[in-house]
Amino acid sequence: MKLKKAFFMQEDVVSLSQQLIGKVLVSRMGNSCCSGIISETEAYNGIGDKASHAYGGRRTRRTEIMYSEGGVAYVFLCYGIHNLFNVVSGRKDIPQAVLIRSIIPLEGIAVMEERRNIKYNRAGFSNGPGKVCSALGIQTRHSGISLTGKEIWIEDHQIPVKDEDIIVTERIGVAYAGEDFFSPIGLF
DNA sequence: AAACGGATTGGCT
DNA sequence: GCCAATCCGTTTC
Numbered sequence: 001m002k003l004k005k006a007f008f009m010q011e012d013v014v015s016l017s018q019q020l021i022g023k024v025l026v027s028r029m030g031n032s033c034c035s036g037i038i039s040e041t042e043a044y045n046g047i048g049d050k051a052s053h054a055y056g057g058r059r060t061r062r063t064e065i066m067y068s069e070g071g072v073a074y075v076f077l078c079y080g081i082h083n084l085f086n087v088v089s090g091r092k093d094i095p096q097a098v099l100i101r102s103i104i105p106l107e108g109i110a111v112m113e114e115r116r117n118i119k120y121n122r123a124g125f126s127n128g129p130g131k132v133c134s135a136l137g138i139q140t141r142h143s144g145i146s147l148t149g150k151e152i153w154i155e156d157h158q159i160p161v162k163d164e165d166i167i168v169t170e171r172i173g174v175a176y177a178g179e180d181f182f183s184p185i186g187l188f
Numbered sequence: 189a190a191a192c193g194g195a196t197t198g199g200c201t
Numbered sequence: 202g203c204c205a206a207t208c209c210g211t212t213t214c
Binding site: 078079118 | 193194195196197
């Protein structure tokens, strides 16, 4: 079942990032439908989060989308090369988002292999935020689109994930931000 | 106006 | 393990 807007409007973005573990991220681009189980996420929590592009209340054309009401995509280019996909959550004008850091491929593996230009191997195929976007065909032009629409959405496949199976770690790639926030890693 | 660094990855040593 | 790739926002001249 497809997650509805109310799910994305939850105000506790850390809790939301945990709930997203085990959900299924789907992209339909043209004729290709690809999906994967979300296995790693990272929460970006409002203007007080030093790691967030919206830290201190910054608003630019790029980050403006983070201030939207929950349920849209925030996609930006990192290091000039990699697209990174975030789920915008919470209320309007409160910049919260969850970065999808890793997925376990489910459907459309042949298409994802083509996009990634490598063969599917369990180890390193889609275990990074840039790789996730590459595999699913997500680009910056998708920033701002609805996550309850026809190109990108998230489904609940009732995959059981216990709290004790979720590992909480320090921020990844943003050591300067301190350890207030976290990224849960699912065990699959 | 120009330089610098970042929520990363893949290829080469 | 190190380094290049190379866009966007911030800092500095």
